[in-house]
Amino acid sequence: MTDTAPRPTLEAVAARAGVSRATVSRVVNGGDGVRDILVERVRKAVDELGYVPNQAARSLVTRRHDAVAVVVAEPETRVFADPFFALQLRGISKELTAHDNQLVLLLTEGRDDHARVGRYLAGGHVDGALVFSLHLDDPLPELIQRAGIPTVFGGRPGWSGDRREVVYVDSDNRGGARDAVRHLAGLGRNRIAHITGALDQTSAADRLDGYRDVMVDADPRLIAEADFTPAGGERAMRELLDRCPDVDAVFAANDLMASGALRVLRESGRRVPGDVAVIGFDDMRPVAEQTDPPLTTVRQDIEEMGRLMARLLLRGLDRTAPQEGVGAPPSSVVLPTTLVRRGSA
Amino acid sequence: MTDTAPRPTLEAVAARAGVSRATVSRVVNGGDGVRDILVERVRKAVDELGYVPNQAARSLVTRRHDAVAVVVAEPETRVFADPFFALQLRGISKELTAHDNQLVLLLTEGRDDHARVGRYLAGGHVDGALVFSLHLDDPLPELIQRAGIPTVFGGRPGWSGDRREVVYVDSDNRGGARDAVRHLAGLGRNRIAHITGALDQTSAADRLDGYRDVMVDADPRLIAEADFTPAGGERAMRELLDRCPDVDAVFAANDLMASGALRVLRESGRRVPGDVAVIGFDDMRPVAEQTDPPLTTVRQDIEEMGRLMARLLLRGLDRTAPQEGVGAPPSSVVLPTTLVRRGSA
DNA sequence: CGGCGCGGTGAGAGCGCTCTCGCGTAGCGC
DNA sequence: GCGCTACGCGAGAGCGCTCTCACCGCGCCG
Known part of the structure; x- marks a missing residue:
């Protein structure tokens, strides 16, 4: 020191x-x-x-900071400890670095923290914000809107407000889910179940919608609500087996839950994919490749999502002067997903 | 926007x-x-x-920024995507927030990036740095030392330099490893193998040393070198079974590798802990609790490590004036570990 | 040959804050 | 009742930078 x-x-x-x-x-x-x-x-x-x-002296007059806040609203420990966020962060970091911007990380713990974050963002310490707001009832987006600072959201914010100017980057959750379910149907399965994620998150809700798009008149008992955790996946799978022992396929809203489901299926003596085909979501390599059998899943390019978020934000801040006539504010982007076939379906 | x-x-x-x-x-x-x-x-x-x-104006005159850089040197994707780092970051964030400090995250990608980080730290944008430098040959510590900025390291830096003033926070890797191996010995096992982590990291080296402390004249064939990944754990376990089919216990340098080892043991028809007892390290809940059987492991309080790093650094910056005579620069801290008994040993 | 334009440079005025000084007022002792 | 201390407050000088503007010299045109 x-x-x-x-x-x-x-x-x-x-x-x-x-x-x-x-x-x-x-x-x-x-x-x-x-x-x-x-x-x-x-x-x-x-x-x-x-x-x-001296950056402080410079900022004082330019009113720019070349710094962007990354806000992670994470009441539950879960998401933070999963690779998803880490990858996105990495993408963001790469893009920011390439444009000489710094990354200020703001993690929130509990409701009181929102005020702190709001104050910070409104305080003009950073030029913009990238926000991961996962829950429908999250007050954070409101706060940030009020802070009047350029913002890009990670994932479609579930927002009751009527603002149309919200910019976000998301995966095509609904489309990806449709692909997964169609694939299962294509395998000749017709008792296709769905294990949902936490439904107060738009990603989970969208994936459920995608499932319903294909399974228009699905037996409601084929839908089990869970929470994106492996344990939740196990619980949901047990429920499903209980309610519908004849289930022959499962689409889980993420890989973690799919891995839990696989475990329960194995316990119950069913073979995968023979008796029950399983598909996950995310393509989290460490998980999806390690399961037995390896997991067929819907891939989203998470790092790219992060990179894109940063790019949109920086564009919105239009450094480098409005030269190219790109004056129009950036609009949201929904990235495509791809089905990755492995052993489980 | x-x-x-x-x-x-x-x-x-x-x-x-x-x-x-x-x-x-x-x-x-x-x-x-x-x-x-x-x-x-x-x-x-x-x-x-x-x-x-206006923070910029304030910094201009006070020469303080109330901001701390967190530097993560991560050539490989691995560590970043594992919960370990996320937890530590969380601990850091909590402590910094409690003292009204901001967290500036610097992720490095490849060698070229080191220069950028060095420049940034030397540039006086932050008051101090928390550095995760994982590899023995990492040039980062040198660079940072040169930047002349107060720094606390996460994990003992493997450093050839002769500086004694390095401050770090680490777990008692060696002691924890000893506890694990002693526990296995206490169960009556005497063919106790060790699956190492990446040995260019001090944590892995220290755990190996702990193993050797107890197994003073261990058969060298009982030591398999791996890399902290589940796949590495599998590979190492196969090697071990190959070389010493009579192995009756395994101490893996982390939970991820232990989970891989468990899989291989099951495949080979061995029962855990009946035929082979297994102990991991870290107590990564999502992993350790989900294995079959649940993993006995050495717990380190990762979040606390992060918190402590931040606390040491802030103390070193001695905000709040040198009132309490705590003028002495903080010194390194090694946190104790505890053995968590579950089903696998 | 005078004027004009223009590229290159320097002088100087802040940006919003902190902090040192010095002044004024109140409170104390003798 | 007078001086002294102590405290509360305001004036003003920067912190290190950017950016406008005026200036200067040059080449060019009329």
């Missing part, structure tokens, strides 16, 4: 290079409109002095 | 409250030495105007 040394200022560089502060500033910010000779001289002085611009 | 409105300044609040800027500043920063009447009046003005201090 060393203390930080006094850092050279613009002034110092200017003195050393024999030019004015303004010129050094110009060079540091790209060097347009400065003679090459001077540019070189200034660069040299910068190197020699090890000059690094 | 709304644009941010013009924000009220200290000046505005001062005018409204009928006091000077200085007084408002005092109130905003705690209100010491200001009459209660004025404090109240200023607070009211602040509320009415929705005043939020």
